[in-house]
Amino acid sequence: MPAICRDCDAQVGTGSQCPRCGSVRILRHKELFEHTIGHVDCDAFFATVEKRDRPELRDVPLIVGGGVRGVVSTCCYIARLSGVRSAMPMFKARQLCPNAAVLKPDIAKYVTVSRQVRAILETLTPLVQMQSIDEAVLDLSGTEALHGAPPAVVLNRFARQVEKELGITVSIGLAPNRLLAKLAVERGKPRGFFVFGSEAASLLAPEPVGILPGVGPVQVKRLAAMGITRVGQLAALDARRAAELGEDGPSLVARAQGLDNRPVRTERESKSISAETTFTTDLRELAALEDALWPLCEKLGRRLRREDQAAAGIVLKLKTAGFALRTRSQRLPNPTQLPETLFEAALPLLKREADGTKFRLIGIGASPLADAALADKGDLADTLTPRRLARQSAIDALRAKFGDDAVRRGRGLRKS
Structure with a gap:
């Protein structure tokens, strides 16, 4: 059965130890050199990056998340031993792991590392599809002659390169299709490499x-x-x-059944774009909720314009003080990227929910998405939208030159 050493790529026979370097990290599978679809997942990404930059936290449980009332963005594997999980309320995470170090997310830093990982992936194959900031799927079909090695060896080298150059670890799944590669990577974390082949259906059956x-x-x-x-x-x-x-x-x-015929696409297809915020104290008054909603509409509009997308519908998200989630949606008559239009569409939904209930979180999302070319066209009956679009373009230009606070709308100056 084909086998390679995870630490030096040497081919290994039937033994449990590498004859070249003595490592016991052996990857063995009967179809090891046949499959070409890889799934890469950075291990506990935010926490791993922070531990890399703060060596004193290496052996400490670490939670990356927002405030007492926020949620866990991610946590290291030490914290997970105490039951902490991503998306868990911070207060609960602190109860489960009171000795954990807690850091606020540094998204800009994580994006930089994500781009570095992607840059390395793109030296392996042009068919790289980012799934999120810390996950990617890639198709290595036809690259064996280029790299002088089958995909399994190429991915093994990649994992070591990331660990050496970027100071983080990744887990890898290898399979004949995207679905099985995704399921494979989940089995090997952290710092793992798992292969799914013709035996996948029988292994997955009891799951x-x-x-x-x-x-x-x-x-x-x-x-x-x-x-x-x-x-x-x-x-x-x-x-x-x-x-x-x-x-x-x-x-x-x-x-x-383990079947999946989706190709790897070079660009991720976004299904929705959103923005949300958790309040420092619960809000129940409509005016206060409106004040919180407006900057989210501005943020959502910026994200839509940056990603060359438009909102064909909006989704209002509210979470009560008791953590009950309410979502309300509304299709739009025409796609938009404008914060005023997003706000006007969301406001009636918000008014219906502002019934005295205390809320801890509010969010707004764009779903479904539409092509930006279809957004905010206006017509003979709608002369306001083109004027709004021109005004927004001027605001964007000023903010790009002088910073986000260079221009602020009156609604954004109101205090909750």
Whole structure:
């Protein structure tokens, strides 16, 4: 069975130790040199970058997150031993791991490291698709002659290069398709390398259906009501029973069978863009909630313009003091990138929810997205939108030259 050393790439026989360097980190799989789709995931990314820059935190549980009322952005593996998880409320994380060091996220720094990782990936193949700031999928088909090595060895070298040059670690999944590569990388963390091949279906069969991408808590409950709790049960459904799951039924069954024909695309297709904030103290008054909503609309508009996208609909997000989540959506008559239009569409939704309930968080998102070329055109009956667009373009130019605070709208000066 093909095997390589994780520490020096030497091919290994049947032994459990590398004959060249003595390492016991051996990667062995019968199809090791056949598969070409890799999934790369930076281990506990934010926390790992911070530990790299602050050696004194190396052996300390570390949580990266916002304030007492915020949530955990990520945490190191030491903190995870205490039960801390991403997206957990900070107060709960502090209760579980009271001796943890806590740092606020430094997004600019993480973006810089993410770009460095991507730059290395793009030396391996032009087919690199970023999934998030710390994840990417890549297709190494046809690159063996270029690198003088099969994809498994190329990815192994990449992991060591990132560790040496950037001071962070990555985990890798290798498989015949994107779905299995994603599931493989989850099995090897941290600093791991896992391969899924023809045995994937049998290995996944006893796993809970929730491990499949796109199968959230609601879908898990729905499947459980049908007596389906394991991937193997879902994979065995015939066409009639698959149809009972709705339009996504056949696709869901195919995923459970480990099938996936999605190509690796060089650009990530965003499904939504959003902005949100957690309040220092709970808010219940409509005026205060409006004041919090406006800067988020400005932020969302900037992100849409930066990513060359437009909002064809908006989603208002509110989280109560008791952590109950409310989401309300509204399709727009025409796509937009303008903060005023986003605010005007969200305001009626907000007014209906401002019923005296205390809220700890508010957010606004653009979903579905549309091409920026379709945004804010106006017509004979709408002469206001072109004027708003011209005004926003002037504001953007001034802010680009003199900073974000160079121009502020009156609504943004109001105090909550």
